[in-house]
Amino acid sequence: PINADRLWDSLAEMAKIGATAKGGSCRLALSDEDKAGRDLFVSWCEAAGCTVSIDRVGNIFARRKGRDDSLPPVVMGSHLDTQPTGGRFDGVFGVLAALEVVRSLNDRGVETLHPVEVAVWTNEEGSRFSPPMMGSGVVTGVFTLEEILDQVAQDGARLGDELVRTGYAGEASVDHPMHAYLEAHIEQGPVLEVEGKEIGVVTGAQGQRWYEVTVTGVEAHAGPTPMRLRRDALVAASAMVLAVQRIGLETDGDPCTTVGILDVHPHSRNVIPGRVFFTVDLRHPDANTLADMDRRFRAAVAEIAEQQGVSAEIADFWHFPPTPFAKPLVDRVREAASGFGFSHRDIVSGAGHDAVYVAGKVPTAMIFIPCEDGISHNEVENISPADGARGAAVLFETLVATAGR
Amino acid sequence: PINADRLWDSLAEMAKIGATAKGGSCRLALSDEDKAGRDLFVSWCEAAGCTVSIDRVGNIFARRKGRDDSLPPVVMGSHLDTQPTGGRFDGVFGVLAALEVVRSLNDRGVETLHPVEVAVWTNEEGSRFSPPMMGSGVVTGVFTLEEILDQVAQDGARLGDELVRTGYAGEASVDHPMHAYLEAHIEQGPVLEVEGKEIGVVTGAQGQRWYEVTVTGVEAHAGPTPMRLRRDALVAASAMVLAVQRIGLETDGDPCTTVGILDVHPHSRNVIPGRVFFTVDLRHPDANTLADMDRRFRAAVAEIAEQQGVSAEIADFWHFPPTPFAKPLVDRVREAASGFGFSHRDIVSGAGHDAVYVAGKVPTAMIFIPCEDGISHNEVENISPADGARGAAVLFETLVATAGR
Ligand SMILES: NC(=O)NCCC(=O)O
Numbered sequence: 001p002i003n004a005d006r007l008w009d010s011l012a013e014m015a016k017i018g019a020t021a022k023g024g025s026c027r028l029a030l031s032d033e034d035k036a037g038r039d040l041f042v043s044w045c046e047a048a049g050c051t052v053s054i055d056r057v058g059n060i061f062a063r064r065k066g067r068d069d070s071l072p073p074v075v076m077g078s079h080l081d082t083q084p085t086g087g088r089f090d091g092v093f094g095v096l097a098a099l100e101v102v103r104s105l106n107d108r109g110v111e112t113l114h115p116v117e118v119a120v121w122t123n124e125e126g127s128r129f130s131p132p133m134m135g136s137g138v139v140t141g142v143f144t145l146e147e148i149l150d151q152v153a154q155d156g157a158r159l160g161d162e163l164v165r166t167g168y169a170g171e172a173s174v175d176h177p178m179h180a181y182l183e184a185h186i187e188q189g190p191v192l193e194v195e196g197k198e199i200g201v202v203t204g205a206q207g208q209r210w211y212e213v214t215v216t217g218v219e220a221h222a223g224p225t226p227m228r229l230r231r232d233a234l235v236a237a238s239a240m241v242l243a244v245q246r247i248g249l250e251t252d253g254d255p256c257t258t259v260g261i262l263d264v265h266p267h268s269r270n271v272i273p274g275r276v277f278f279t280v281d282l283r284h285p286d287a288n289t290l291a292d293m294d295r296r297f298r299a300a301v302a303e304i305a306e307q308q309g310v311s312a313e314i315a316d317f318w319h320f321p322p323t324p325f326a327k328p329l330v331d332r333v334r335e336a337a338s339g340f341g342f343s344h345r346d347i348v349s350g351a352g353h354d355a356v357y358v359a360g361k362v363p364t365a366m367i368f369i370p371c372e373d374g375i376s377h378n379e380v381e382n383i384s385p386a387d388g389a390r391g392a393a394v395l396f397e398t399l400v401a402t403a404g405r
Numbered sequence: 406p407i408n409a410d411r412l413w414d415s416l417a418e419m420a421k422i423g424a425t426a427k428g429g430s431c432r433l434a435l436s437d438e439d440k441a442g443r444d445l446f447v448s449w450c451e452a453a454g455c456t457v458s459i460d461r462v463g464n465i466f467a468r469r470k471g472r473d474d475s476l477p478p479v480v481m482g483s484h485l486d487t488q489p490t491g492g493r494f495d496g497v498f499g500v501l502a503a504l505e506v507v508r509s510l511n512d513r514g515v516e517t518l519h520p521v522e523v524a525v526w527t528n529e530e531g532s533r534f535s536p537p538m539m540g541s542g543v544v545t546g547v548f549t550l551e552e553i554l555d556q557v558a559q560d561g562a563r564l565g566d567e568l569v570r571t572g573y574a575g576e577a578s579v580d581h582p583m584h585a586y587l588e589a590h591i592e593q594g595p596v597l598e599v600e601g602k603e604i605g606v607v608t609g610a611q612g613q614r615w616y617e618v619t620v621t622g623v624e625a626h627a628g629p630t631p632m633r634l635r636r637d638a639l640v641a642a643s644a645m646v647l648a649v650q651r652i653g654l655e656t657d658g659d660p661c662t663t664v665g666i667l668d669v670h671p672h673s674r675n676v677i678p679g680r681v682f683f684t685v686d687l688r689h690p691d692a693n694t695l696a697d698m699d700r701r702f703r704a705a706v707a708e709i710a711e712q713q714g715v716s717a718e719i720a721d722f723w724h725f726p727p728t729p730f731a732k733p734l735v736d737r738v739r740e741a742a743s744g745f746g747f748s749h750r751d752i753v754s755g756a757g758h759d760a761v762y763v764a765g766k767v768p769t770a771m772i773f774i775p776c777e778d779g780i781s782h783n784e785v786e787n788i789s790p791a792d793g794a795r796g797a798a799v800l801f802e803t804l805v806a807t808a809g810r
């Protein structure tokens with residue numbers, strides 16, 4: 001029901017903005033590149049006859065009228081921001097598949113009962129500004145608008161100021177009515193590809209716990225300080241990184257444990273590090289197991305700190321529990337996939353998505369498509385045009401069934 | 406023979422420049438603070454009747470005429486630059502003790518046969534610009550002037566440009582004649598304090614090998630990427646940091662092994678690190694043992710890289726072999742200490758010093774004084790005024806004996 005070539009061309013056009021050396025994308029949230037990507041998206045939506053509104057946290061909603069325009073919209077969407085060395089499909093695919101659905105509704109002259117909207121959520125990645133899923137978190141009341149506007153980026157910029165600078169400090173209320181929410185996304189893992197499935201019917205997302213750890217030892221000279229007298233913050237932090245990995249290797253189910261940022265102070269070749277800061281990301285589909293991982297992590301940090309004669313502070317930075325999606329809507333995704341004869345399987349999302357926050361407010365479902373070698377958050381991230389077209393087709397069918405005729 | 410109060414006052418005055426929150430000093434090489442420290446030193450030397458010259462790599466030489474001024478000078482000196490969170494005595498003590506010797510020669514109307522000079526060497530620390538001991542390395546032919554002028558700092562500045570900016574791109578040739586070289590310094594380790602010795606008679610310096618290691622894994626999403634499929638550059642680098650520590654703990658003699666810098670890419674909380682850069686510093690007083698440590702280090706990096714499915718490249722960054730000082734001059738230091746009735750012991754320097762490079766060209770010796778808790782490269786670095794006065798007195802005696810009457 002959709003135009004596969006048009007979808008692919010739009011993905012290629014968007015990928016020119018912030019293109020990186022190895023074929024990926026760098027459009028960090030509210031950077032110049034993110035602004036350029038948003039501007040291009042808005043121009044496409046206006047060309048498709050949509051009315052575009054921007055809310056106070058910079059979320060974009062492009063609206064196609066419904067037969068009863070007083071009803072709340074069925075919203076499709078995702079994000080346009082990327083990781084520093086991100087791919088061309090993470091987020092972008094969901095936004096442009098949604099736009100393709102709107103364009104196809106226009107082509108076929110389909111009227112829906114509910115209005116239909118395409119949403120671009122602000123800062124889903126949580127890289128330049130942290131935590132992730134900020135725009136959807138504000139709209140669903142997880143975060144206050146004020147706390148998010150005051151977030152400071154890795155590069156020192158304030159989010160509220162970057163919204164103004166890029167022209168996306170909108171006037172619309174963040175209290176946005178929605179009838180239901182649908183998000184198409186690449187899987188970002190290997191399961192669908194390995195099993196040869198064309199569509200992932202996402203039943204929910206695994207839980208996440210993010211932490212910040214600060215290890216404090218004693219700065220001293222790398223030369224005349226005997227090994228036994230050292231309180232080396234980096235040696236301790238390195239043991240903690242390995243302990244985090246061990247929790248991931250030894251826990252049952254599908255755990256994920258990662259240290260993505262680690263900063264050493266004073267950062268001098270011949271000074272024993274006196275302070276190390278690092279981030280930890282623990283994930284599991286089961287809430288009790290995630291709680292166990294949390295306990296094991298805290299115990300390991302305390303034990304290593306004691307052994308190495310350093311102190312370590314753990315700050316809870318962000319978390320969300322394992323989150324199920326709305327069964328009737330998930331069933332509708334499965335039926336749409338079956339209806340097209342696409343091979344499919346139920347799957348739990350390993351990543352957080354704006355859909356996780358929106359699911360707390362309105363019925364929500366997601367559609368996954370395979371990605372090459374299961375690789376994401378990497379410039380080489382890739383999908384096949386046929387997989388993209390299948391995901392957009394399932395989104396089209398689910399949207400029409402949900403928005404009504 | 407010296408004025409202890411004047412020495413202590415000058416140390417306190419210099420410590421005001423680049424003073425840090427915790428009582429230390431930050432005068433990174435050729436920063437605004439380093440320039441201010443150099444300017445103050447030059448003004449003091451001129452007030453003491455010295456003629457000041459600056460060479461092309463920014464080394465400062467303050468000269469007091471000799472009875473036969475055509476003879477090469479006996480040079481005393483050290484450095485004024487510090488670590489990012491450095492102490493008030495590392496380097497500074499040697500420079501201001503040398504100035505105090507000159508002031509005391511003036512007070513007492515002592516004429517020396519050889520001229521006497523106080524040297525301030527450019528970038529001894531090797532922190533902002535690396536490697537260390539650049540100024541003395543150029544004067545002794547270890548480095549070419551051109552390669553040093555082209556060095557780029559951690560902050561992106563070029564050394565040659567920073568010399569011009571701070572007014573220390575001098576005209577004097579780097580081929581500087583010297584009759585002998587004497588350097589007083591804090592021990593920067595715990596040996597003298599633990600044994601209750603007042604003076605360390607430095608017989609030489611242990612050897613050092615510095616490396617840069619780049620670990621390359623595969624960036625991927627911290628969520629949906631199964632633990633077993635990861636090629637996490639930070640997990641591998643962490644195991645390497647612990648292996649470096651293990652070499653230090655398990656080698657006989659007095660080994661030191663340190664990782665002081667470690668940088669993670671792409672530096673995002675939810676991206677498995679694809680690349681990690683870190684520096685390694687291995688030291689030992691015995692050349693064969695240092696060679697063993699080098700072999701063990703390379704083998705450990707290769708083995709861990711293999712285990713973790715990443716690649717690792719080791720670049721040799723800098724090294725110097727264990728370096729003995731000139732026996733007659735070392736004996737003279739020991740005699741001076743004994744002459745004053747100061748308790749003393751022979752000691753091998755754990756740190757590199759400008760004296761190490763100068764020792765390759767002219768007879769060289771060093772005098773150590775204890776520092777509190779053996780702590781250096783730390784803002785809390787401290788000495789007692791009495792220890793400082795003893796070190797300056799031994800320097801005075803050794804200088805007069807070497808420069809002749
Ligand atoms: N899809 C995605 O990359 N989301 C960012 C939040 C997370 O790390 O799970």
Ligand SMILES: NC(=O)NCCC(=O)O
Pocket residue numbers: 221222223270495529530531537755756757758
């Ligand atoms: N004294 C001193 O801190 N020198 C720097 C070179 C080294 O790290 O040994």
